[in-house]
Amino acid sequence: MADERLIGLGASAGGIETLFELVAGLDHDLPAALFVVLHQSASARTTLPDLLGRRCELPVDAARHGAPVRAGRVVVAPPDRHLLVQDGRVVLSRGPHENGHRPGVDPLFRSLALEAGPSATGVVLSGLLDDGAAGLLEIVRHGGNAVVQDPGEALFDAMPRAALDQVPGAVVAPAGAVGTALREIVARDPLGTRRPSPQLVYEVRVSRAQPPETVDEDPPGEPAGLACPDCSGPLFALGDDRLHRFRCRVGHAWSQDSLRSAQDVVVEHALYEALRALEDKAALAGRVADAADSRGSALVARRSRRKAHEALRQAAVLRRLLSADVDDGEDQDGHDESTTEQEGQEGR
The missing domain is CATH 3.40.50.180 (Methylesterase CheB, C-terminal domain)
Incomplete structure (x- = not known):
């Protein structure tokens, strides 16, 4: 065409x-x-x-x-x-x-x-x-x-x-x-013709969900030492000094800014998982202590309450991290568009 x-x-x-x-x-x-x-x-x-x-x-x-x-x-x-x-x-x-x-x-x-x-x-x-x-x-x-x-x-x-x-x-x-x-x-008339680059051909093929041409085909770049936020697979660095981008083996692609935003979400999720695990640990230790008290096992009760206290202390550290102020200028894309679209449609 x-x-x-x-x-x-x-x-x-x-x-x-x-x-x-x-x-x-x-x-x-x-x-x-x-x-x-x-x-x-x-x-x-x-x-x-x-x-x-x-x-x-x-x-x-x-x-x-x-x-x-x-x-x-x-x-x-x-x-x-x-x-x-x-x-x-x-x-x-x-x-x-x-x-x-x-x-x-x-x-x-x-x-x-x-x-x-x-x-x-x-x-x-x-x-x-x-x-x-x-x-x-x-x-x-x-x-x-x-x-x-x-x-x-x-x-x-x-x-x-x-x-x-x-x-x-x-x-x-x-x-x-x-x-x-x-x-x-x-x-205006188009100026000449341009042969598509191998990387362009590769990336369009990935977007079409076409299978790789070889079993061991990797994205055309060097391993970046980073994990894909979508699938946890290794990311490969694409582009040049002017534009830093990343793509994993199965095809998820990230710009530098989008990757940083997605990493923020991954980190927050991980912190909440750790917070949940610590508070579960404290709750279990408290139940063990109560059961030990009812049996007259004072030593077991004291040890369990110390474990519950330590878990709650660690959980408090995570809660402070999660509630800390963040730079609103780094909000991730993708949460407000559907709301914006809905508001736009409802307003017209």
């Missing part, structure tokens, strides 16, 4: 409001196929296609696996499926989560880079953390175009800022002007 103009739109927290404004500014005759990924809960029943369709002059469809790619239409990813393009058709995949998400923005962007090369355009909108930055860089590295929502007007500016860190030459526009930027981009 080298001659087809393919445009990917990626958003997270604050994305509902941004997409409403963006699609309202799209031309009714825009000669490109558009694909939308919004982070959302896997169990959500989304009405996003209907909501966008009320505001957009282009037809808006929920993605269907195997449907042909058509210019002048907007296709929206469903919950719990990566939205990809292959050989001129829509692919919905339950491939590994990327940055803790499915659908993910990076898989869509990489798919467009592989499918269309210089005819691909990626658009990064409001959201937390940095999903979309790596995929946008791949689009540009393969000759395509990049558009980023102006961070100053985004409800959540982390995704736009991360995208600009990787692609500082991207077109920057407020949501309402993105349609104009896209019209200007598709009016």
